[in-house]
Amino acid sequence: MTASPILTLSDLEKTFTTGFLGALPGFRRLPWQVRGIVQTVHAVRGISLTVEPGETFGFLGPNGAGKTTTIKMLMGLIRPSKGSATLLGKPLNDRAARARIGYLPEQPYFYEHLKPMEFLDFYGGLFPMTVRERRDRARALLDRVGLSHALDRPIRKFSKGMVQRIGIAQALINAPELVVLDEPMSGLDPLGRKEIRDLIFELKHQGRTVFFSSHILQDVEQICDRVAILVRGEVKRTGPINTLLEDGDGGVEVLVAGLPAETAARLGSGVSLREGHRYVVASVEVDAFLRAALEVGGSIRSVTPQRRSLEAIFVEEAQRA
Amino acid sequence: MRQILVIALNTFREAIRNRIFASLVLFAVGMLAVTMAISAASLHEEVRLMKDVGLFLVSTFSAVLCIFVGASLVYKEIERKTIYTILPKPIHRWQFLVGKYLGVLSVMAVQTSVMSLALAAQFWLLEADFGLVMLQAVWLIFVEVVVVAALALLFSSFSTPFLSGMLTFGVFVIGRFADRLATLTLKAAPDQSQEALDRAAAFAHGVAWVAPDLSLYNVTSYAVYDTHLPEGFVLHATLAGGLYAVICLVVASILFSRRDFM
Ligand SMILES: Nc1ncnc2c1ncn2[C@@H]1O[C@H](COP(=O)(O)OP(=O)(O)O)[C@@H](O)[C@H]1O
């Protein structure tokens, strides 16, 4: 199979009109004198992107950059003002394509009266799946997202992290080829963030394409093949994250306590610098380094990437505009 | 079709598990019981009075609850953002709307049946005859619900619950008087112009033409005097109500399919 892009956006644009008149269907044809009294917001200003099958793609941008608006256009919730997009090679409203996509909205909210199995069975029922398939998948997914202990609880009683996890289970009920997640880690504690990160990583290993938005660098850098940086409705940069953070791989700073000097020497090849408790390790070696450090009895105090921050890029791009 | 049923079932389940709904139904049944007891204690014509009051209560509670449930259900999906996870699935927007509608109807079927059974039970306790006309009257109340629910859904496909509740209620009241509005004539006093009144009357006719004729579904007078309904009346009224509801749903689907969900 030749790999054609799983997602393409070409010159996608959305202009919101706010205020009473803006809600009129024929608004755009009104004379400008009338339109002038209405506010327009250019939420998305002509985005073009392609995402290849199997990629994990990070859609980065500060709050209000237009990430959610773009994703909602892709999901058919909002109609683009201009431009077009394809999902799995089909136009946006194609239902066969939508049967192969999973989506988790930003700050999702779900039917509170349902218990987890009922919840997933409901979403499964919207796809062409047999009852048996639905049940089996639901059970497996609840197990995977760690909610098997909460089967008797209605969603009303779920914590924020549990809601996010059942939301992801919902997005995966149809074994989608493309998974679209809008700020899946926002509002979670560090442990919750890591759980979501691991889940995305697992999806990637299953060969699924993941497209997710975030405004936090740490959430995306270890798991994304490529990212796009969106500022004020425009894509400013696209590419692998390392090349975008121009300073390149400055390594990761790890503080480890409790290591005698002689064991510290055995911690692997990735260490480029050592000053007392402070080590600087190549990004790709961090996992191995940490494992080794724990094994020899060290205690990890902190892990910090040595890079230019994404925030710096946001600010810089916003100022340039 | 299956997707429609999945949405309908979920809507039904949500309403049934909602405490407010359950307490409203209980309240309605309680009201019914008390009122029946009072009218049974009145001196004469207790059965006629019971039929009159009973049907009035069943139809009023059904309509009010229907407006309440129908006007808030679609909006709730939007406000709570649950709709964001549903519409991206392989389902047409109209299927979602029809599913919601059937869900509301099934909820209302429960409510109308519970109240009607409570009413019939009172008759049974008093060893009075419920009768065929009463059954037909109850069925027609449900047909009215079919119409009112469709109106509520139509309005809530583009406005807020409060507004669509008010609009539905307005059309409901007009609909109950539609037969009188349709034949309204206004006579001017000697010092007034007849022309303006004619225009007002024409407006009333127009309103009556657009609004559903809900007077069709009120056959209390037949029930009270125990006279048979005209041949084919129930069928005709049912078809008229069904057609009106379908038209509302088609318009609602068109409006709904053009919306942005933000
Ligand atoms: N319904 C709306 N009406 C008017 N403006 C909107 C609407 N939704 C979003 N916007 C505006 O569009 C811009 C992009 O918003 P959004 O897509 O939510 O950004 P992000 O998800 O990146 O935080 C913001 O400036 C926001 O204020």
Ligand SMILES: [Mg+2]
């Ligand atoms: Mg957002």
